[in-house]
Amino acid sequence: xxxxxDATGHFGPxxxxxxxxxxxxxxxELEQAYLEARDDPAFQAELAQLLAAFAGRPTPLYYARRLSxxxxxxxxxxxxxxxxxxxxxxxxxxxxxxxxxRRMGKRRIIAETGAxxxxxxxxxxxxxLGFECxxxxxxxxxxxxxxxxxxxRLLGAKVTGVSSGSRTLKDAISEAMRDWVANVGDTYYxxxxxxxxxxxxxxxxxxxxxxxxxxxRQILQAExxxxxxxxxxxxxxxxxxxxxxxxxxxxxVALVGIEAGGSGEELGLHAAxxxxxxxxxxxxxxxxxxxxxxxQVSLTHSISAGLDYAMIGPEHALLHxxxxxxxxxxxxxxxxxxxxxxxxxEGIIPALESAHALAEAFRRAPQAVGKIFLVxxxxxxxxxxxxxxxxxxxxxxx
Amino acid sequence: xxxxxxxxxxxxxxxxxxxxxxxxxxxxxxAYLTAGDPxxxxxxxxxxxxxxxGADLIELGVPFSDPVADGPVIQRAGERALxxxxxxxxxxxxxxxxxxxxEVPLLLFTYLNPVIRYGLERLAxxxxxxxxxxxxxxxxxxxxxxxxxxxxxxAGLDTVFLAAPTSTPRRLELVARYxxxxxxxxxxxxxxxERDSISASVAPLVQAMRRFTKLPLAxxxxxxKPEHVAELGRQVEGVVVGSAIVRLIERYGGDxxxxxxxxxxxxxxxxxxxxxAAKGKA
Numbered sequence: 001x002x003x004x005x006d007a008t009g010h011f012g013p014x015x016x017x018x019x020x021x022x023x024x025x026x027x028x029e030l031e032q033a034y035l036e037a038r039d040d041p042a043f044q045a046e047l048a049q050l051l052a053a054f055a056g057r058p059t060p061l062y063y064a065r066r067l068s069x070x071x072x073x074x075x076x077x078x079x080x081x082x083x084x085x086x087x088x089x090x091x092x093x094x095x096x097x098x099x100x101x102r103r104m105g106k107r108r109i110i111a112e113t114g115a116x117x118x119x120x121x122x123x124x125x126x127x128x129l130g131f132e133c134x135x136x137x138x139x140x141x142x143x144x145x146x147x148x149x150x151x152x153r154l155l156g157a158k159v160t161g162v163s164s165g166s167r168t169l170k171d172a173i174s175e176a177m178r179d180w181v182a183n184v185g186d187t188y189y190x191x192x193x194x195x196x197x198x199x200x201x202x203x204x205x206x207x208x209x210x211x212x213x214x215x216x217r218q219i220l221q222a223e224x225x226x227x228x229x230x231x232x233x234x235x236x237x238x239x240x241x242x243x244x245x246x247x248x249x250x251x252x253v254a255l256v257g258i259e260a261g262g263s264g265e266e267l268g269l270h271a272a273x274x275x276x277x278x279x280x281x282x283x284x285x286x287x288x289x290x291x292x293x294x295x296q297v298s299l300t301h302s303i304s305a306g307l308d309y310a311m312i313g314p315e316h317a318l319l320h321x322x323x324x325x326x327x328x329x330x331x332x333x334x335x336x337x338x339x340x341x342x343x344x345x346e347g348i349i350p351a352l353e354s355a356h357a358l359a360e361a362f363r364r365a366p367q368a369v370g371k372i373f374l375v376x377x378x379x380x381x382x383x384x385x386x387x388x389x390x391x392x393x394x395x396x397x398x
Numbered sequence: 399x400x401x402x403x404x405x406x407x408x409x410x411x412x413x414x415x416x417x418x419x420x421x422x423x424x425x426x427x428x429a430y431l432t433a434g435d436p437x438x439x440x441x442x443x444x445x446x447x448x449x450x451x452g453a454d455l456i457e458l459g460v461p462f463s464d465p466v467a468d469g470p471v472i473q474r475a476g477e478r479a480l481x482x483x484x485x486x487x488x489x490x491x492x493x494x495x496x497x498x499x500x501e502v503p504l505l506l507f508t509y510l511n512p513v514i515r516y517g518l519e520r521l522a523x524x525x526x527x528x529x530x531x532x533x534x535x536x537x538x539x540x541x542x543x544x545x546x547x548x549x550x551x552x553a554g555l556d557t558v559f560l561a562a563p564t565s566t567p568r569r570l571e572l573v574a575r576y577x578x579x580x581x582x583x584x585x586x587x588x589x590x591x592e593r594d595s596i597s598a599s600v601a602p603l604v605q606a607m608r609r610f611t612k613l614p615l616a617x618x619x620x621x622x623k624p625e626h627v628a629e630l631g632r633q634v635e636g637v638v639v640g641s642a643i644v645r646l647i648e649r650y651g652g653d654x655x656x657x658x659x660x661x662x663x664x665x666x667x668x669x670x671x672x673x674x675a676a677k678g679k680a
Contacts, residue, residue, distance in 0.1 A: 008541065018510060018537045020467040022562040022587050024569060164473060170464060177466045182588040184564060281510045281537065282464060294485040295515030296463040 004315060009198020012321065014314035017197040018281045019177070026184045031199040033104045038206065043099060050095050054128065055085045057092075057210065061218035061374075067345045074368035076361060077227070078348070078377045079215045079243060086121045088351060088379030089211060089239045090192060094121035096207035098129050101188035108132040108183065111190045112176040114141055114169035114235065115306035115353065116148025117379055118192030123157035131188075133157035136175045140167040141305045148383050166299045169235075169309045173283050193236025194313035197284030201314050208242025215374060216246045227374040229254040229364070233356040234327065235271070235306050237313035239378035244325060254326065257316060258356045260302030261329035267292070271300040272329035273312040274320055280311075287314040303332035303387065304352035306379075330359035336391055338362055339381060351379030352387060410531040410556050411503035412579040415454055416614040416635055425631045425671045428616055429453035429664060430507060430640030432461055432475035433492055434484025436651050441492045442499070444647065447657035449502045451664025456496075457534070457638065460489050460508035467509075467536040469591030471641040474648060486512045486521070490528040497529025505558060505579075506533045510546075518546055522553035532556030532579045540572040547576050558582050561607055563599040574610035580636060581611060585619045591641050593620035596629055604633050627670030639667055 004011045009031075017027060037043040051057040060083065064076045081089040094111075101109055109131045113119030119135040126133035135152055139161045142149050152159050165171040173196075180189040194204045212230075219227055230247055232240035234257040247253045262270030273288040280289035282297055290298040290310040302308040312327075319325035330338075335352055338359035343349045350358060354377050361375045381388065389396050409417070419426055429448045433441045445456050461476035461484050468476070486508070493504055506525060513521055513535060525533065532555050538546055540559060550557045556579030561570055564587060573581060585600050586593070600617055607615055617630045618638030630637045646663055650656035670676060 016542050017539055018542055019539065020536050020562075020584075021539065021560040021569070021573070022564050022584055024539055025562075025564040025566050028566075164477075165463065174464050174466045178469070178589045181467070184587050280514060283466060284537075286542075289511070291511065291515065293515070294487075295512035296480065297511070 004318065005198060005202050009202065011201070011315045011318040014279070014285070014287045014317040015198055015201055016286050017284065018286065019197050019284050020181060022181050022184065027197055030104070034100055034199055034203050037100050037103055043103070047096055047099055051092065051210070055091045055095060056083060058214045059083050061215055061222065063222070064346050067342065068365070070345055071362060071365040074365040074371040074373040076365060076373045076375060077219060078375050079211060081211060081239065081376060081378045082348070082350065082354065082380035086117070086124050087382060088117040088121070089208060089242060090118040090121035091124065092210060092242070093192065093204050093207040093238060094118070094125045094190060097190045097203070098125040098131065101131065101190065102129060104188060106186055106188040108134070108187045109190050110134045110136065110176050110179050110187055111192060112136045112169065112172035113192065114172070114308060115304065115351070116141070116145040116152070116383055117306060119157070119159070120148050120151050120155070122190050122192070123152040123155035126157060127155045134179065135159050136162055136172040136179070138162045138167040138169060138172050141169065141172070144305050144387065145383055146386065168305065170297065177283065193238045194241050194315060195236040195283065195285060195311065201285065204238050205241045205245060205315060208238050209245040211239065211242040211376065212244060212246030215243060219372070219374060223372055225372070226250055226253050228368070228371040229256060230374045231256050231258065231357045231361045232376040233258045233307060233353045233378065234312060234316060235309050235353065237316045239376050241313060241315055243376040244319070248324065255319070255324065256360060257325055257327045258360045259327060259329045260304060260307035260356060261331035261334070262301040263332050268299045269301050270329065271302045271308050271310070273310070274327040275329055279317070282311045285311065285314050287317040288312050288320070303335060304356065306351070306353040307356060328360055330356040334359040339388070340392070348377070349381035350377055351381050352384045354378045408554060410554065410579060411501060412455065412505065412531045412556050415503050416580060419454070419635065426454040426616065426636035427452055427627070427664065427668045427671070428455045428457060428618070428636050428638040429643055430457040430459060430638060431643055431647060432459040432472060432479050433489040434461060434479030434482055435475040435644070435647055436478060437482045438484055438488045438492045442495045443657055444660055445496050445502070446500060447661040448643070448664045449500060451661035452668030453502070453664045455503045455505065455636070457505045457507040457640070458489055458493060460486050460506060460512060462509040462512055465509065467589055469589040469641060471644050471648065472590050475644045486516050490524055490530070493530050494528040503531045504529065506530055508535060510535050510538045513546070518549040522549040522555060526553040526555055530555065532558055534558040534560070534582060536560065540569070540576050543576055551578070560584050561603065563587055563603050567606065570607055571610050574607070574613070577611065577613060580614040580616050581607060582638065583607060583615055583617045583634070585617050585621065588619065590619055592622035596620060596626050600630065601633060624666050624670035624673065627667050628673045628676035631671045631676045
């Protein structure tokens, strides 16, 4: 596979740069600043130091022995991004982009958030580096993720509720873009997933690919060979591209992305873009999109706010079309069931997003005797305790 | 590239409008409304009211679910229009009804996704057939616009692009190359919406843009008062008013007086071009 994206930010036909003209020059400036930072050893050294000392990298690769034995098939390894500071992989990208923002001389950082993990990561790095921070969050997501709203405020960020549209991640991104359009001079938009206009999908992937680079080294050391299958949940797709990327040249390694199957097959009840989506343009990029026959973006549903988005990142669209990765969906109830299983058998409460990846790995494990599975445990479940309580009432009343 | 500025052999109604105005020293009042708000049935009569009041060119907004370039007023109009069932096909049908009774130039104003979904070639053909004169897509950057521009020019439609205060000379040159009809200058960095004063960044942008094109220039975003029209009329060939019109539609909705309010507001705006301030030296 040739280097992706190309010089104009395209992953095959996908990606690109579709934003109002006001943002075009600032985005070109961002691309230039990022490319310079990427090639600057001093920038990379500072990022590596913060990732190690502040965020907690490298994260362990953990062999889930009791789980593997219980399922009676594949040997299941978990990449423990849930152990990172702030509780998810999002901090990798937030640290990297905040250092880019500082190089660019910005003083204010804005971000969108769905589940709140990216918002918390952004609020954290803004506190660390002394930026003013505003996080846009859909009101529906604020309700679902109250704890994270408070965490962001505790970290000194302003959380601005978004009441338009579906009041979820998509609407938060639109509002963040409007803020950016109005404040391009002093403001940096710290996008949290491998989405949006070029260079974001490339830059976010570059800051997340450390997940797969570490995991590949760790599994070779532990097992003496590469995994047979790598699993990751896919909302916008940053944790998935982060763990997939190092394995792209390894033809023998199957890559499986798990989208939110939600509560049903019908449009509006899920966020599975490869099940009923078609290519379109949303918020800066061309990729698979859940939309109606008139090109209006569909509402989506998932129990997991972090996967509840109508578009998938453009690099995943290309991996899908080239059949380098396979994309499937796990439903709300399958994710819940997987989360319960991991909690009880391994003593790890996963984020609901990551539970989607676990669900697919668990489904395949019994038939995969002798195989090695690698699952990206992208986040921990603390933020989801309210949702677990709502959905597992029998435990609350026991 | 398939088509350069000026490649439209036959001028559209937009080109003719600016030619006629230039000969008489007049300026164009460009009125935006979101088609389908409050309903597609109502849209032709609202357009006619604006034209009676003095609007020279109408931007027909096609609602999109995720309008990142729009402020709250036009966002709400889009939500109302979508709830009332507006689609791109429906807007074209409304355009046809306007065209049956009026020669006012019509510019479709929307986002890329509904257009991609409809089909570029199909839209170009159907829009031309419905009497549309041109198209502006707020999120179609010139870098990504090749196929769109080729399709529109192929059907004899103008493609209007935005230039912004942030645009670099290189970008202004690209905007000039892809635009036909006129170039739409964004008055300030920000989304659509009314403002008390028009940003001082307009004058440098006007000067910079003129270095790259002989096309007429129009300024929009934040223009809401006759005084703004007066101020801008000294500098450019057209002035776009959007949110202030849409706000009237929001306020009066289905009220029978709505058309009269729009006509009166357009008349006041148009009078801005004739005010002493507009006649003063720039």
